[in-house]
Structure formats: structure tokens, C-alpha cells
Amino acid sequence: MKKFKMMALTGILLSSAILGANTSVAQAASNNAINVNKSGFNNAIQVINDLLNSSLTANKVNSQTQFSDMANESDMNVEPIFGEQSSSSFNETLQSELNVVDSSSQLVPMKVVTPDDHGFTDKVSYTLNGVTKIVNVHYNYAMPTLTFGAGANAQYLNVKAGNTDAIDAAAISTNGLKVNTTNKTDANGTSNATSIDVDKNNYSSANATSTVQFTPRDSYARGIFANRTVNVYQEPNWDNVNKQMTFQSGDNVTNQQQVYIQDNHRYLITMSNYDKENNTVDYSATAIDSKGNTINDSLNSKAITYTTTGRTIEPNTSDATPSYTIIFKDGDNTIGTSINKADGISDDGIITISPETVEAAATKVGVTLKSTPTAKTIDASTTTNNLSQTYSASTTADTTVNYFSTVTGKSLNAPEELKGANGDPKILSIPTGYKLANVSDLVQTLNADQPTKDVYVTPIKTTVGNLSYTVTFRDKDTGKVVGSEVKSEGNLGDYIGLTAPDGYAFSTILDHGFVLLKNNQSVTKYVTAADTPYSISYVDQDTGKEVGTQSGKGADGSDVTLKSPDNYAFVSADDMTYTIDKSDTATKTVYVKKSNQTVDNIVAGYPQNGYIKIYDANGKLNNDVVLTEGSSWIVDKTQTIKGSEYYRVATNEYVKASDVYKYTPLQSIVTTRGTNVTPVYNSRGQLLANVALDTNTPWYTDRSAEIRGSLMYRVSTDGWVKASDVDLTK
Known part of the structure; x- marks a missing residue:
């Protein structure tokens, strides 16, 4: 299973200090302690008290249930209470989780009716004012998952046909397979035990490809099944291999290679020892994957290879027009070949291959060209031996995604078709009413060797809503309440964004909102008086004259994004942001220069792209000057030089x-x-296959940009989210 970096802190708002850090810094498990740098927060540390002081997170909290609203024989779900313990201790914890209250929000006394085999209470009763109601308790046990091993224990086995007994044994073996579960010792003190069920109804070593289903179990739950795919590589049909090859009389075919496909398995055919007198040739066939890599037998780690000798070939003697081979390569590896008859040959022996011929060959072979082909020629004037042209391509990797419910284990019968080439990342469209059981499945990297993919989804639970909250604003410096209380309602787990009272600004980035974790939640947010005046004078650097001003009020220490006068640009990118300082009330001078850039006049280099090269007005490279990688610069002019667009810095x-x-x-x-989860892109608009943002979480952003036609916001050094996937706090 691939690693998937969840850039989330379960409702903790990322501070600007984390922006630009390695994404692993912003990764935390929801049930672990969350470390937050508290320096400079002072009393504002209270803003995150609900989350920092509790191991509970939004998906573990039951809202209060009013006894009067609860029906008899109600069903309620809670988290398992693992570990051997006394009945009184267990029941106290269970009562707190069920959270049944009276009209004064006080817990109603609970009585155990029956325990289950694990010592977990599965039926309780509540009595209030002479009325008794029964509640059936259901525990949200984790569903076990399965991890495959390597080699003969892998999820995908590639084997050479022949030793049927060994293949069958490896196919159904559970050696090296691991059951993963977070369920623990039950209330009786009995340790959790695991096992694996094997279903081989869809398997046969006589088939080129078949599957064996493995289902993990533990003491509490039947887990999510996983299939092992067994690819059995049979000896190629050499007669069909011969038919695929076309030779002219007198051709020297020694060491010529072709890709042959049988039962959706690929073989690289190499011809050798051509006997012109008897028209015979030797063949070797090596199994290859969709990227042209040699496939080794999972049972012995040796290359899967077949050979034959003295195969008779029938060269074409009736047509003098030569044949040629179009070779498709992914890097240095051959992934497909197409033998073609030349449409014609010029008087001087030149064969022209048209782009249309190449595209048709790519479609026939099942590859995707990496660039638009251009016409190429082959010189056949002196020889007809191994005439060929090579093109760069990837194997077409159209994939069918089958969705399965983690609750029923059955297919939703709503497959999704992903189209693209080997290695292309694709975002799944999750069926309505479901969420991914494993967030790492959100981005699928297409693999032509795995044309189907099983993805597990979980039904979305009914939202726990109508939770009330009250927000009080306090002046960070005086501690006094300011502005009006905010009272409203929301859903469990929602991030509630706030607006500071008039004349105030939030003290820290964390004060902009909070996560709603319970009913009647009280939150205190700290603000700073925005009463410090500032004044900016914009001066033309060439004339020394003032060309504009900007003034206002803000909180001491807060940043203001400045706007240059019309038809001017900042001289330095650093001047675009001004930090208010109440100890310095003098007018600040900011130098600007004439510019034909009216908007978006600041640029940055791409991260991890090396130094930014500098050119002169004629497009000549300046070998003496470069700009720092990823640095920002003010642009005052756009100019086309030799057909390419440049910015003057x-x-x-x-x-x-x-x-x-x-x-x-x-x-x-x-x-x-x-x-x-929300997909993340880099600054070039490329989807990041191993990074995502958790649902309903807030993120600090310091830039917006239009990237590949979409408005995006930056949330890390080279991590961007689409505006259509998030809500922006103004």
C-alpha cells in the first residue's frame, strides 16, 4: 500500500510558521496528542482547549440525546471500550459515551440489561420519571485489513507455466500475509485473535489470469477482502509468432526484436541464427511488463523465458516493397512494435513514415505517444536489414475501478472508468453517499499491468446537527470582553469560521475559527484592537516624486498587503507587505517604478527547479547572473523575444x-x-499522488494564482488547492 501524506491536524488550523514546511510536519493522527508551539499565544492558548485537552475527535463524539426524544428500543453506536476492567468502570465509560440526558442536560442513570460474549454491554435501560426505555448498543469495531508480503507471498504473482502443484500452493498460501487490526483485548481480558479465510472459486492455474480472495478476520469483525492475482505465462504459440513477423527475401533478421501479446501477457521476441538457405530462425520469448521491464518468476526469481529453434519462416518474394518496424519505447525499454509495409519508396531508396501511420500503429499496439509524431524517413537504399524508427510512448493503462462497501462487502455495481497512460495520476469520483475507507485511494496512479482496481468505501453516517455554540471575544491586552457574543448552531466536526468584531483583528491565525465538538460548546477568541494608524508614501524611484499614498488602521504587528498606484509596480517584492508597528508612526516611503503590468505583477520561480536564468533584451543568456530558486520578483514589463514570452525583473x-x-x-x-479528502497540486498544476488535505479542515494561505486555467491557493511551499475545492475566509 502506498504511503499517503495527510496534511491535516484534525481541525487544528495551520499557522503561517508551518506553511512551507515538509508536509510530514503537518501530519498527525487524530487520536494522538497534538503538539502546538504555544510561544507568543499568552492567554490565547485557550482558543484550542477543546481539542488539545481531549483525546476525542469529531468522529468519536456522540452528541447529547434527550431522554424525552429517544424512542424505546433505540439503536446507538459507540466506540469499543477495550481492555479488561471492572463492570462499574466499563459502565461509567459507556454511560458517558451514550450521553443520554434529561431536560437539564444531566446524565440519566443507566442500567445494564445484558452483556455480550466479549463482556461489552449490548443492551441498557434508562428510567426517568417512572418511564423506562431500552437502548441497543452497537460497537464500531475496526474492520481488519490485509497486507501482502513479497516474492511468492506478494499480491500479484507472475509464474511460468509448468509446475502446477507449486503454482497452486503459492496461489492459496497465507504465508507472509498480515492481518492489521486496531481492535484490542476485550472486557473479559481475552486477547484479540486473527485469521484469514481463503476463497479459490475464481482461481485456476489453467487460466492465464485468475484470482484468489483472502478475507481477514479478528475476534470482533470480518474484514475487508483482498484479491491475489495470479498471472500464468504459457509458452507462446510459435506459429502465431511467425505470422506476426513479415520479412523480405534476403533480410537478415538476426537479433531483430518484436513485442508479441498472448492472453494479455507481453513477450519480447528476439530472433537469432537466421539460416537463409533453409529460411529458419531461432526465437526466444521473454515476459515483460507494460513498461518493458523483464518479469521474473515469483517462485524462483528467474526471468520467465521460452525458446524454440529451427522455426521455418516464409519471406515475402512477390513484393519488392520493403517492410519496416515502428518501435515504441518507454525510456530505454521496448513496450510495443508494429511491422508496416512501406506505402512507397522514392527513387533514391527513401521510405517516409507519416504521423498518421505512427498514430494508427500506436492505437493498434495499445500505447500512448508522449508527443505528437512528426514525419520521419528511413534510408533503404543500401540495405533492407532491420529497417526501423523509434518513438517515445507509454502503455495505455485504461483502468476499471470497482467500488465495494465495507459494511456489506458487496460491490456497489457502479464501476468507474479511468482513461490514460501508464503512470498518469487520476482522481476518483466517489459514489454519492459514500466516503473512502482508505484516503490513499483518492488518487490512482494508472498501471497497465493492473487493469482493474477494487476500492472500498463506507456509507456516510447521518450528520449530527443542531449543536449549539457560543463565542466570546476578549481583548488580548486587557482581557476584557469586546463586541457581541456569537450564538449559532452547526454540525458535529464542522470548522466554524469567525469574523472579528468591528475595530479589532484576530490575535493569532488560530483565532479565526474552531472545530465544533459538542453541544453547548463555549469558545473564547482573542482579538487585538485595530487602532494603530499607518501611512505609506509611494515615490517614483526615477523622479523622486510622490505618485500616490495609502493609509489606514490595523492591529499592532499585523501585516497589510499594499497596492501600488496605477501604472506603477513595486521595486522590491518585499515592499508588497507592510507590518504595522505602533512604536513607529512615521510615514513609510515605498519606491515604485513605471510599469505596463496592471495586475499580477509579481512572479516566483518554481520550487526545486534550480536557479532562475536571466536573459537580456535580445534573449541572450546572462551567464553571470541568476535568481535564487523559488524567489519572488516584481515584473514591470512583458515582452516577446524570438517568439517566447519574457518578464523584465x-x-x-x-x-x-x-x-x-x-x-x-x-x-x-x-x-x-x-x-x-481534498487533492493537492504543485505550482505547475500537476496532481500530487501522495498528498491530500483532510475533510473540513482550515489552512493558512499566502498566495493565489491561476494555474492551468484554475484559481488555486497555496497551502505549503509547493502545495496548492483548487478554489473550487475549498472555502476562502475573506
Whole structure:
């Protein structure tokens, strides 16, 4: 299973200090202690008290249930209470989790009716004012999962046909398989035990491809099944191999290679020892994967290879037009070949291969070209031996995704078709009413060797709503209550974004909101008086004259994003943000320069892309000057030089538009939506296959940009989310 970095802190808002850190810094399990840098927070540390002081998270909390609203024989779900303990201790914890209260929000006394085999109470009763009601208790046991091993214990077995007994034994073996479960010792003190069920109804070593189903179990639950795929590579049909090959009389076919497909398995055919007199040839066939890599037998780690000798071939003697081979390669590996008859040959022996011929061959072979083909030629004037042209391609990897419910274990009968080439990342469209059981499944990397994929989803539980909350604002410096209380309602686990009272600004990035974890939640947020004046004078650096001003009020220590006067640009990117300082009330001078850039006049280099190269006004590379990797620069002019777009960052110094991206600075928060995680992209708009943001979580953002036609917000050094996937706090 691939690693999947969850850039989330279960409702803790990322501070600007984390922005730009390695994504693993922003990763935390929801039931572990969360470490937060408290320096500088002072009393504001109280803003995260509900989460920091509790191991409970939004998916573990039951809201209060009013006894008067509860029906007799109600069903309630709770987290298991693992570990041997006394009945009184167990019942006290269970009563707290069920959280049945009277009209004064006091817990109603609970009585145990029956325990189950694990010592967990499965039926309780509540009595209030002479009325007794029964509650059936159901525990949310974790569903065990399965991890496969390597080699003969792997999830995908590739074997050479022949030793049927060994193949059958490996196919159904549970050696090296591990059952993963978070369920623990029960209330009776009995340890959790695991096992694996094996279903081989869909398996036969006589088939080229078949599957064996493994289902993990523990003492509490039947887990999520997983299939082992067994690929049995049979000896190629050499007569069909011969038919695929086309030779001219007199051709020297020694060491010529072709890709042959049988039962959806690929073989690289190599011809040798051509006997012109008898028209015979030797063949070797080596199994290869969709990327052209040699496949080794899972049972002995040796390459899967077949050979035959003295095969008679029938060269074409009736047509003098030569044949040629189009070779498709992924890197250095051959992934497909197509033998073609030349449409014609010029008087000087030149064969022309048209783009249409290449595209048709790619479709026939099942590969995707990495670039648009151009016409190429082959010189056949002196020889007809091994005439070929090579093109770069990836194997077409269209994939069918089958969704299965973790509750029933059955298919939803709603397959999704993903189309693309080997290695392409694709985002799943989750069936309505479900969420992913494993968030790492959100982004699928297409693999032509695995044309089907099973993905497990869980029904979305009914939202626990109508939870009330009250927010009080206090002045960070005086401790006094300011503004009006905010009273409203929301759903369990929601992130509630707030607006500071008039004349105030939030003290820290954490004060912008909170996670709703319970009914009647009280929250205190700290604000700072936005009463410090500031004044900016914009001065033309060339004339020394003032060309504009900007003024206002804000909180001491807060940042203000400045806007240059019309038809001017900042000289330095650092001047775009001004920090208010109540100890310095003098007017600040900011130098600007004439510019034809009216909007988006700041650019940044792509992270991890090396130094940014500098060119002069004629497009000549300046070998003496470079810009720091990822740095930001003000642009005052856009110019086309030799057909390419450039931005001017200094006198006679330009950067290629393709080496940087334009952005707009901002200071805000974006909150993810929905029931499934939010995809993350890099600054070039490429989907990151191993990173995502958790649902309904807030993130600090310092930039917006239009990337590949979509408005995006930056949440880490090279991590961006689409505006359509989040809500922006203004």
C-alpha cells in the first residue's frame, strides 16, 4: 500500500510558521496528542482547549440525546471500550459515551440489561420519571485489513507455466500475509485473535489470469477482502509468432526484436541464427511488463523465458516493397512494435513514415505517444536489414475501478472508468453517499499491468446537527470582553469560521475559527484592537516624486498587503507587505517604478527547479547572473523575444515566462469541504499522488494564482488547492 501524506491536524488550523514546511510536519493522527508551539499565544492558548485537552475527535463524539426524544428500543453506536476492567468502570465509560440526558442536560442513570460474549454491554435501560426505555448498543469495531508480503507471498504473482502443484500452493498460501487490526483485548481480558479465510472459486492455474480472495478476520469483525492475482505465462504459440513477423527475401533478421501479446501477457521476441538457405530462425520469448521491464518468476526469481529453434519462416518474394518496424519505447525499454509495409519508396531508396501511420500503429499496439509524431524517413537504399524508427510512448493503462462497501462487502455495481497512460495520476469520483475507507485511494496512479482496481468505501453516517455554540471575544491586552457574543448552531466536526468584531483583528491565525465538538460548546477568541494608524508614501524611484499614498488602521504587528498606484509596480517584492508597528508612526516611503503590468505583477520561480536564468533584451543568456530558486520578483514589463514570452525583473534582465509563475499575495484561510479528502497540486498544476488535505479542515494561505486555467491557493511551499475545492475566509 502506498504511503499517503495527510496534511491535516484534525481541525487544528495551520499557522503561517508551518506553511512551507515538509508536509510530514503537518501530519498527525487524530487520536494522538497534538503538539502546538504555544510561544507568543499568552492567554490565547485557550482558543484550542477543546481539542488539545481531549483525546476525542469529531468522529468519536456522540452528541447529547434527550431522554424525552429517544424512542424505546433505540439503536446507538459507540466506540469499543477495550481492555479488561471492572463492570462499574466499563459502565461509567459507556454511560458517558451514550450521553443520554434529561431536560437539564444531566446524565440519566443507566442500567445494564445484558452483556455480550466479549463482556461489552449490548443492551441498557434508562428510567426517568417512572418511564423506562431500552437502548441497543452497537460497537464500531475496526474492520481488519490485509497486507501482502513479497516474492511468492506478494499480491500479484507472475509464474511460468509448468509446475502446477507449486503454482497452486503459492496461489492459496497465507504465508507472509498480515492481518492489521486496531481492535484490542476485550472486557473479559481475552486477547484479540486473527485469521484469514481463503476463497479459490475464481482461481485456476489453467487460466492465464485468475484470482484468489483472502478475507481477514479478528475476534470482533470480518474484514475487508483482498484479491491475489495470479498471472500464468504459457509458452507462446510459435506459429502465431511467425505470422506476426513479415520479412523480405534476403533480410537478415538476426537479433531483430518484436513485442508479441498472448492472453494479455507481453513477450519480447528476439530472433537469432537466421539460416537463409533453409529460411529458419531461432526465437526466444521473454515476459515483460507494460513498461518493458523483464518479469521474473515469483517462485524462483528467474526471468520467465521460452525458446524454440529451427522455426521455418516464409519471406515475402512477390513484393519488392520493403517492410519496416515502428518501435515504441518507454525510456530505454521496448513496450510495443508494429511491422508496416512501406506505402512507397522514392527513387533514391527513401521510405517516409507519416504521423498518421505512427498514430494508427500506436492505437493498434495499445500505447500512448508522449508527443505528437512528426514525419520521419528511413534510408533503404543500401540495405533492407532491420529497417526501423523509434518513438517515445507509454502503455495505455485504461483502468476499471470497482467500488465495494465495507459494511456489506458487496460491490456497489457502479464501476468507474479511468482513461490514460501508464503512470498518469487520476482522481476518483466517489459514489454519492459514500466516503473512502482508505484516503490513499483518492488518487490512482494508472498501471497497465493492473487493469482493474477494487476500492472500498463506507456509507456516510447521518450528520449530527443542531449543536449549539457560543463565542466570546476578549481583548488580548486587557482581557476584557469586546463586541457581541456569537450564538449559532452547526454540525458535529464542522470548522466554524469567525469574523472579528468591528475595530479589532484576530490575535493569532488560530483565532479565526474552531472545530465544533459538542453541544453547548463555549469558545473564547482573542482579538487585538485595530487602532494603530499607518501611512505609506509611494515615490517614483526615477523622479523622486510622490505618485500616490495609502493609509489606514490595523492591529499592532499585523501585516497589510499594499497596492501600488496605477501604472506603477513595486521595486522590491518585499515592499508588497507592510507590518504595522505602533512604536513607529512615521510615514513609510515605498519606491515604485513605471510599469505596463496592471495586475499580477509579481512572479516566483518554481520550487526545486534550480536557479532562475536571466536573459537580456535580445534573449541572450546572462551567464553571470541568476535568481535564487523559488524567489519572488516584481515584473514591470512583458515582452516577446524570438517568439517566447519574457518578464523584465531589472534593467535589461528578463526571465522566461515558462520558468516562473505569477501570483497574488494574500493572507487568509481556506477550509476544505465534503466527506472526502481534498487533492493537492504543485505550482505547475500537476496532481500530487501522495498528498491530500483532510475533510473540513482550515489552512493558512499566502498566495493565489491561476494555474492551468484554475484559481488555486497555496497551502505549503509547493502545495496548492483548487478554489473550487475549498472555502476562502475573506
